[in-house]
Amino acid sequence: MNVSYREPLYLARYLGVMRDRLPSQFLISRSIYVDFDRYSPIQELWGMHDEAMKSFREMKERINSIKELPPFAASSLLDVKVAIAD
Structure with a gap:
């Protein structure tokens, strides 16, 4: 029995991350520089977060390979998220 399997479109990014072809959102957020x-x-932290998320979304759409991920920022979107949660 020959079964043809197609990956669902909504799983494409997840599978790309799982197979080390795409960077996870966590890694992308570490690459977005935020001075804060x-x-x-x-409220100020949330404002910075919202602005940085624009860059995050652009980068997420632009990156087609984990090799295209920029270096981690010294002060990043991830750090802003941690400060908000703290």
Whole structure:
């Protein structure tokens, strides 16, 4: 019995990450530089987060390979997320 299997479109990114072809969203967020003070008021942190998310979405759409991932930023979107959660 020959069964043909097609990967569902909505799983394409997940499978790309799983197979080390695409960077995870976590790694992309570490590559987005954000200059911020972790002790800034929460509303200011959210504003920086929202602005940085625009760059995140653009980068996520632009990157077609894990090799295209820029170096990690010293102060990143991920750090902003941690400061908000803290």
